Amino acid sequence: MTIHFGIIGCGYISKRHIESLATCKDAKLVAVSDLQKDRMKEAALQYTNLANEHHPIHLYENYTELIESDEVDAVVICTISGLHAEIAKIALIAGKHVILEKPMTLSLKEADELNQLAKANQCKIVVCHQMRFKPIMKKIKQVIQDGKIGKPYLGIVSIRLNRSPDYYASAPWRGDWENDGGMLVNQGIHLIDLMQWFLGDVEKVYGDISSFSKTKETEDIALGVLTFSNKAKGLIEANVITQPKNLGYQLSIFGEKGCISLEGPSLNQISRWYIVDEETDYEHLNELLKDNNEQVYMYENFIHTVQYGDEKLLIDGYEGKKALETIFAIYQSYLTKKVIDLPLNSFSTANMKNEGGSE
Numbered sequence: 001m002t003i004h005f006g007i008i009g010c011g012y013i014s015k016r017h018i019e020s021l022a023t024c025k026d027a028k029l030v031a032v033s034d035l036q037k038d039r040m041k042e043a044a045l046q047y048t049n050l051a052n053e054h055h056p057i058h059l060y061e062n063y064t065e066l067i068e069s070d071e072v073d074a075v076v077i078c079t080i081s082g083l084h085a086e087i088a089k090i091a092l093i094a095g096k097h098v099i100l101e102k103p104m105t106l107s108l109k110e111a112d113e114l115n116q117l118a119k120a121n122q123c124k125i126v127v128c129h130q131m132r133f134k135p136i137m138k139k140i141k142q143v144i145q146d147g148k149i150g151k152p153y154l155g156i157v158s159i160r161l162n163r164s165p166d167y168y169a170s171a172p173w174r175g176d177w178e179n180d181g182g183m184l185v186n187q188g189i190h191l192i193d194l195m196q197w198f199l200g201d202v203e204k205v206y207g208d209i210s211s212f213s214k215t216k217e218t219e220d221i222a223l224g225v226l227t228f229s230n231k232a233k234g235l236i237e238a239n240v241i242t243q244p245k246n247l248g249y250q251l252s253i254f255g256e257k258g259c260i261s262l263e264g265p266s267l268n269q270i271s272r273w274y275i276v277d278e279e280t281d282y283e284h285l286n287e288l289l290k291d292n293n294e295q296v297y298m299y300e301n302f303i304h305t306v307q308y309g310d311e312k313l314l315i316d317g318y319e320g321k322k323a324l325e326t327i328f329a330i331y332q333s334y335l336t337k338k339v340i341d342l343p344l345n346s347f348s349t350a351n352m353k354n355e356g357g358s359e
Contacts, residue, residue: 001307004071006031008063009078010039017076020295022050026303030071033060067094082179085110092117097124103185104320107348115317126302127320129193133297135288140260144198148275150256152232155195159188159238160247168216175216177352182218184327188238191251193323198253201229206339207330224330
């Protein structure tokens, strides 16, 4: 059974989705939607060239028409963050599966609503934390699950980026709490998702943020101290003020019997891989690092789950909510100056607009 996809939002991020759909067996792009007709035409042409297919791809300036199309089975949402929940709700009510770019939503209430709608309408939600599908990340997950590093003690996430005033000025929604959601929600969420995937559910969070820019609302610096249910600790340090350009990312896991640390522009370098009494096979690990088809693997997981139902989604709406809730707890801790217990009852990035987010 071929799954027919429609993409809503034909900006930069949609290009990777188009590449993946063109690669996947049993996937076909049949519709796109965007306010700019030229971008729709460009997206359709990209898919046609990559897939070497010449079936019609329908262009819809109104995304609700795409969702209502009987030809579309699954909707890929690549719009600005502030529109994710609204569009996903309409799609789920219409009985469409949803592939949702991060962040899932900008409020916990909307995340819960999407999960409830998906269950009620027997639809799937995939949240695009595709880094879970990188072979090197799956290897780390297996190493931890197998107990090779013993008891996990500590996870550290470092995000050191540069986002210039021009970056935020290039789109009016960037740097806005209600429409963009914050630096952690956009630049940090992938690594936070990986850390909590490796170490388990988060129990407590203490966080702080700072903002120095006069041209945007959202944070420039974010810090978080986490306690996991297994009593491991986590540390998040993130900024978008690194001069003169990005230093990149780092993710480290420290355990009783080992230490694993990745770094680089896309966590594509091993800075340490040590497990007590085990020789490190760097040749094998470097082969895993070279595999950058995580987005394709994400789509294959989704397609197989829809077709056969015998495979669990690696990152469904419930899993997708976890990193979001951790980030929201950092923001809530900043507002209250208190340690926050999870789960949170409610939170929206709109809370930050009048309450804080700057010093």
